[in-house]
Amino acid sequence: MVNRLLNRPTLLLAASAVLFVSIAGLLIAGWLEPREWSTGLEIIGKTSSGQWSIPPYGPLTRLNVYARATGQFHSHLFVLGSDGGGRDLLALIARGAVPSLLLVVCALVGRMLLGVAAGVAVGLGSGLTRGVAQVVAKWVAGFPYLALAIVLVQALSPNPTRRALLGFALAMAMVGWRDVAELTANRIQAVRVQQYAVAAKALGTQGLGFFGRHVLPHLRPALMIEVPFQASAVLVLLGELGYLGFYLGGNPIFWGGEGSSYKLPTQPEIGQLLSGARDYILREQWVPVLMPALVLATIALAFELLGLALRSRERSQ
Amino acid sequence: VTWVNLSLVSLIIAFSLILLTSWLPRLWSTARPIVVLAFQASGILVTTWLLMSFARPVPGSNPFARELALLSSPVPTVLLLTSVRSLLLMGLAIFWATLFGLGTAILMQSLLRKQLFPIGAVAAVIWILPTFILAILVQEFQAFVAGHTGLVIAAGFGAVNPVQVFWAAVVLGVRPAAYLFRHSEQLLDLEVALDYVRTARAKGLPWRKVVTRHVVRGALPSILSAWMNSFRLMIGSLPLVEYFFGYPGLGRVLVLSMGVGPGLGAQVRGDLAVGLVVTMALILVVVEAIIGFTQRRVDPRLSESALVPA
Numbered sequence: 001m002v003n004r005l006l007n008r009p010t011l012l013l014a015a016s017a018v019l020f021v022s023i024a025g026l027l028i029a030g031w032l033e034p035r036e037w038s039t040g041l042e043i044i045g046k047t048s049s050g051q052w053s054i055p056p057y058g059p060l061t062r063l064n065v066y067a068r069a070t071g072q073f074h075s076h077l078f079v080l081g082s083d084g085g086g087r088d089l090l091a092l093i094a095r096g097a098v099p100s101l102l103l104v105v106c107a108l109v110g111r112m113l114l115g116v117a118a119g120v121a122v123g124l125g126s127g128l129t130r131g132v133a134q135v136v137a138k139w140v141a142g143f144p145y146l147a148l149a150i151v152l153v154q155a156l157s158p159n160p161t162r163r164a165l166l167g168f169a170l171a172m173a174m175v176g177w178r179d180v181a182e183l184t185a186n187r188i189q190a191v192r193v194q195q196y197a198v199a200a201k202a203l204g205t206q207g208l209g210f211f212g213r214h215v216l217p218h219l220r221p222a223l224m225i226e227v228p229f230q231a232s233a234v235l236v237l238l239g240e241l242g243y244l245g246f247y248l249g250g251n252p253i254f255w256g257g258e259g260s261s262y263k264l265p266t267q268p269e270i271g272q273l274l275s276g277a278r279d280y281i282l283r284e285q286w287v288p289v290l291m292p293a294l295v296l297a298t299i300a301l302a303f304e305l306l307g308l309a310l311r312s313r314e315r316s317q
Numbered sequence: 318v319t320w321v322n323l324s325l326v327s328l329i330i331a332f333s334l335i336l337l338t339s340w341l342p343r344l345w346s347t348a349r350p351i352v353v354l355a356f357q358a359s360g361i362l363v364t365t366w367l368l369m370s371f372a373r374p375v376p377g378s379n380p381f382a383r384e385l386a387l388l389s390s391p392v393p394t395v396l397l398l399t400s401v402r403s404l405l406l407m408g409l410a411i412f413w414a415t416l417f418g419l420g421t422a423i424l425m426q427s428l429l430r431k432q433l434f435p436i437g438a439v440a441a442v443i444w445i446l447p448t449f450i451l452a453i454l455v456q457e458f459q460a461f462v463a464g465h466t467g468l469v470i471a472a473g474f475g476a477v478n479p480v481q482v483f484w485a486a487v488v489l490g491v492r493p494a495a496y497l498f499r500h501s502e503q504l505l506d507l508e509v510a511l512d513y514v515r516t517a518r519a520k521g522l523p524w525r526k527v528v529t530r531h532v533v534r535g536a537l538p539s540i541l542s543a544w545m546n547s548f549r550l551m552i553g554s555l556p557l558v559e560y561f562f563g564y565p566g567l568g569r570v571l572v573l574s575m576g577v578g579p580g581l582g583a584q585v586r587g588d589l590a591v592g593l594v595v596t597m598a599l600i601l602v603v604v605e606a607i608i609g610f611t612q613r614r615v616d617p618r619l620s621e622s623a624l625v626p627a
Contacts, residue, residue, distance in 0.1 A: 139360035155368035245577035
């Protein structure tokens with residue numbers, strides 16, 4: 001039954017579109033909220049029944065909250081709830097999604113470029129180039145992906161208080177390029193044995209000319225299918241690194257009493273929003289952890305479904 | 318320098334074996350996995366050492382006192398201790414993942430799948446969920462049970478005890494189990510469609526015996542590849558799960574040795590980090606070599622293709 005569902009491209013595409021539209025709507029709603037709700041500390045709130053409440057506030061809670069910076073009370077609806085400092089999670093996630101998605105795009109481009117270059121080296125390179133590319137691919141295959149990602153982030157973006165976008169993206173790109181390289185090399189291999197390819201070789205077409213004219217038209221659809229899967233993988237890696245304390249945003253601030261402080265982001269980024277997960281879990285507060293995690297997982301799922309839809313459509317054709 | 322020396326030793330072993338097999342080509346099929354292993358080991362060693370020389374500590378970090386003592390121990394002691402812990406955790410996780418993943422796929426094939434089709438849907442959902450969400454959900458569940466009933470079902474943070482190993486192994490093995498199930502199911506489906514299976518049925522062999530004696534055996538080399546991928550997935554998410562549950566194995570100590578953790582004042586221990594990454598990578602590479610060897614034993618055609626020198 002599941003396999004039958006996974007072979008229906010229209011259904012998968014529709015499900016993916018619904019998820020993308022829902023997330024886009026959520027992020028736009030978050031952006032429309034004033035910036036203060038993602039920066040200021042709302043340290044105490046009062047419900048309509050007059051009861052006092054301290055952050056983190058639950059989802060769909062309307063409160064009259066006290067802003068520390070202005071010293072005044074404001075009424076606010078927390079759609080997704082708040083973090084430990086009383087800041088609106090919807091606004092935080094929406095603003096944090098921008099650097100995170102930018103990072104994902106950079107990492108994705110990096111993965112595709114590295115993968116295609118390595119695949120071309122294996123498929124079309126000389127004996128030496130092919131050997132070097134295969135050895136490097138073997139080395140990368142020998143590393144557990146998360147351990148390699150941690151070491152690469154630390155090496156390529158060494159200032160932990162202000163991680164460089166490009167260094168971080170490159171580190172994430174260098175972890176998962178092997179699948180793209182394998183795909184490219186396999187496609188090149190499949191094309192090379194075709195009669196038209198043999199004829200083209202006999203007529204003198206070689207190297208990048210051969211790649212551009214004869215391989216690329218066959219490779220492009222396969223890469224288009226691979227892109228959403230890689231985007232999903234990069235998003236999950238972003239979440240995992242964020243949880244482990246490797247994120248793009250700047251230094252967090254610690255808010256609360258001695259031994260019970262919350263780690264609050266100063267420049268919202270989804271990875272950083274996940275970095276304080278343990279503090280919340282130990283206090284049995286699920287909202288500030290699960291909301292960013294679920295948003296990240298939903299975007300990853302939407303990409304995964306898109307990839308499945310494209311793959312299923314290609315098979316049916 | 319020790320790591321670079323080790324890398325050179327690995328390279329020398331690889332080149333010596335290549336030289337030896339150029340005189341004795343018959344030995345190539347035996348020597349090939351060792352040569353690959355030695356090349357991989359040397360590459361992993363030198364790459365990790367090189368990358369770690371750039372690393373800097375994360376300010377605002379400090380592990381717990383118990384872990385601080387572990388971090389300040391000599392590298393071989395830490396590597397030995399954490400390897401044993403992680404191997405125990407991974408062993409348990411891969412055991413239950415194989416039991417559930419492969420076992421359910423075989424069971425579904427034996428029962429002609431009609432009764433157990435919802436398992437496929439569950440596996441598809443689990444496969445989509447990232448490990449960190451699964452870990453969060455498990456810990457939320459533990460906190461929920463403790464908060465509402467007073468019953469503590471979680472182990473102490475940083476502790477090594479059966480409860481800790483159980484929960485960490487559950488989370489670590491969930492996605493590999495789903496992966497193994499989905500791939501084994503597909504592979505068994507492909508095998509069932511082959512002519513020899515139809516012949517076995519036509520001869521009157523009971524279906525369950527056809528599955529267990531013929532179908533599984535025929536699909537075993539490909540199932541072993543799927544198993545290897547699920548193990549790769551598992552060791553990949555080891556740092557995350559160990560860090561989440563505070564289990565002081567290879568993964569958690571690796572994160573701590575990078576200077577990450579709650580509190581103040583940690584430093585990067587580059588030598589330890591290199592050792593931990595290399596140990597994890599070597600576990601992966603050795604398991605891969607063992608699986609490759611087993612595959613060649615199960616399917617002799619693979620051995621024949623390996624006889625041709627590279």
